[in-house]
Amino acid sequence: MRFNTLFLLILSGLCLALAQTTYDDCCLKYVRKIGRSTQRHAVQYRQQVTDGGCNIPAVIFTMKKGREFCTDPRERWVKDLMKMIDRKVARNGHKKPTKNQRPYRG
Template sequence: MRFHTLFLLLILCCVYLAAGQVSYDDCCLKYVRKLSRSTQRHVVDYKIQKADGSCNIAALIFIMRKGRMICANPSESWASRLKERLDAKKPEQDSSFSSKPRPLQRKG
């Protein structure tokens, strides 16, 4: 009987420890201070990280050509200029384009 109780207690401890582990998103933990202009040319996109429950700091995550991610402080002037430059490169949506499909017209 003692063996079964000890075994059950051991299993419950393992389950408790496994459930207690928190899975974190890919969060920035620190910023780079500066990016050289030649490195900035390799940036293709960015994501915005908000300081919420899963991530501790707000950051701009710049995505490089080969998929590498670099974290920057969003209040830094070079980071905001790079973000604006990337936004300007994105194609603007044509205002004449409608997201709703037009109904088919029947002939006859």
């Protein structure tokens, strides 16, 4: 009886641990709007596609200090901000991310 209970607890813990890692890098909801002053601090973005544990498509913007915002890729302001970042990168060349930022993963 004790073995069955212990086995069940270990199995439950393992399932929970695996489920948590599935959603680590996924956006679960969108930020509706980012102010103009905050948009100026956006240095890169990456796109989230709907596969595996990620249930919604998103564009994830990374700010200068490493903070990230999940946004709806269908919004006009999101597309405009992506174009602005692409122009900055093309003009300045691809800069290495700072210590707090993750590299661009396309």
